[in-house]
Amino acid sequence: MTEHRQRTGRSFAVIGAGINGAAIAREITQRFPDALVTMYEKADHVAAHQSGHNSGVVHAGLYYEPGSLKARLCRRGVNLLRDYATANHLPYDECGKIVVALHSEEEDRLRAIHERAVANGVPDVELIGPDRIREIEPNSVGCLALHSPHTAITDYAAIARSLVSDVSAAGGRVHLSAEVVDIDAAPEGATITSAHGSQRRGERTEHVESFDFVIACAGLQSDRVAKMAGGASHPTIVPFFGQYSKLAEEHRTMLNGLVYPVPDPAYPFLGVHLTKRVDGEMLVGPNAFLSFGRENYSGSKIGIKDSIRVATDPAFWKFAAHNVKAAVHELGAVLSRKKFLAGAAEYVPSLKGAVSTPITRGIRAQAMDADGSLIDDFVIEHQGRATFIRNAPSPGATSSMAIAEHILDVISKAHDLAPSSPKSQQKDN
Template identity: 35%
Template sequence: MDKYDVTVIGAGIVGVATACEIKRRFPSLSVMILEKETSPAMHQTGRNSGVIHAGVYYQPGSLKARFCQQGLKDTIAFCRQHAIPFQQCGKLIVATNSLERKRLHDLYQRCEQNDLSPTLLSKSMLLKKSPNTLGEEAIFIAQTGIVDYQTLTTVMLNEFLQLGGDVTFNFPLIKVEQLQTSCDLLSHHARINSGFVINCTGVMTDRIATMFDLELDFRIVPFKGEYFQLPAKYNQIIDHLIYPVPDPSLPFLGVHLTKMIDGSVTVGPNAVLAAAREGYHKFDFNLTDMAASFTFPGFWRLLNRHKSSVWGELKSSLSKREYLKQVHKYCPQIKYHELLPYRSGIRAQAVAKDGALIHDFKFIQTNTSLHVCNAPSPAATSAIPIASEIVNRIENQLNTQN
């Protein structure tokens, strides 16, 4: 049986960044990453919009805001250091009616509170800056960028290996045996002993946490984000990311146009309740995952609290024309047949027992483990400062391993 001082479960960007940070600060510790897939960043990390967020939306002083502000700097610095392609193309948030204009002005103030430098654009100024975008008013945030997070994670994993870390793929965790000062982690074919374990498994976080006999006051509810890609003729339609004004009561940012780092343009995502935690196709269904949601009181309270939003997202999922209506608010020239298939993603959203969406980061820590129970968007942008926070929290335990 192999033994390690620290084991990180999950090779998404947060898990890999955390393992890398441990090896930098505690080079003598033996560190293992366990991943059930055959390569890193196969789920949330590799299936998002690729946006490097600037911190527009988040409550000033919250972990979300602080991590995002630092994460923007750290992500760009990492890309420059390793010659990873990125672009700071900026973001336009576009208001198309009076309610959205009011919310837009609130966002403008929040941008200033989060130390950004937003530019408020009138209708004519918006048309001049982005001729293919319609709106009554907009704000422009120059700091927002784009990158391929799967590429970034792969580069970071290689750095971790060069620092002396280890990674094991094809290791689905099926059981945890807790000992007095360590844990045994079991898959179907192997057993690993670890002095400390960090759970960075995204949509599976609550399920892994229960293997450590933790009593949880939340559950992960999966939301599917469905995207489309536009034909190549639209690759020059926008110079910036184009976002609607979001509903502040929800953690989702609405269907937007995103320049990808390869030059293409995608549309999306919506945010429909998913019938499988890792179900990326339209009608994927997993009975275990559905039972986990249906038996959780918070799930039904969530549905009741956001009935109109849930119904609206379901309609956009079932009908491409309903989806297109959201895009036409600010980009009416796109045709129905021009919404081409593209990969979807699953967002791991922690929901409390009372049905409230947990908006900020949530950690649970024991003597031998730490669980990243909620790492909401912008977790990819914020992965490096999240990793630093995790290592700060477990520094005493790591010192005993040293």
């Protein structure tokens, strides 16, 4: 528990210390300096889950449906994230990205992505031919590509830690190793029961505290946390793991930026791509396959509770029935790293025969509706004075500071909360 100053204003609980929870907690301290802000994180450190297991890409907003929450908050989020990283001397590299069509049948899909990107206000995005592809990425090939020069990479875990430090500096409380086990929502606020300490060592103690407002950013556990407070039964979270491999040192400088495939509508996820990391490493991946455990990052331990939950969910089997081809395709890449790398070598031929080492996998908190469809847009559920982020897939990290603004705007309007700081009046629109 961190030290905190006495507060006389409203009280807010934020569940989850990933980048979304951290951004929301900081936004509260910016708008309401007199508020008491308390963060709960069940892990023993910040950014322990999705925020600490990702490629670090700052998405420009190429793919998203114009006018969707994703599209709007991604573009706003890029600007906020870049400015915050720069002001706080955190890693941020506008290395650029090309989305490459290898065959003529992919070109129409790529042109449609370009139209979306322009509609979303992505700056300086353009379609380029083979000569320009080689100029930007001498080791890459393709018949047509979409170039996004301002797509960037960062360290989301470092940004989350910095945001949480801001919360602490503003007098907020940060409880680590503190799992929320119950939420009692009422019209005037909510009461949170949290278990502190190590369950494995039998040292957990329960605490009960009431708040004026609760905002949950629980990622992989978002559906369970929402249901504690009487939230809707759907969407539910189905975890998909993504395995990246780190290329050998001799391949670290083979690309100037990022190289992505054109998304194939036959598959629910993006496909294998090449990603430069801010520490200089070059990653290839990820594959996407059902994870047997929501937090099974090593792949060595089956989460019994999570696996049973998926196996007994009719929605999952509806999804599976329509994605047999995708499952077979992804399973091949899971079982064979050689096949995995062969996919990347189509875009960068010099990768043939490359050596790579798997790194800790990431796990995507994919929200699924009752009919088995994957939910694409952000989903934010409001229940009186309790708010739950139910779905924040990529570009959720890119959009985190904009998601924070959006949620606080909605809460402030719904409950007639006047800001006690001029900060909220200075936003770019």
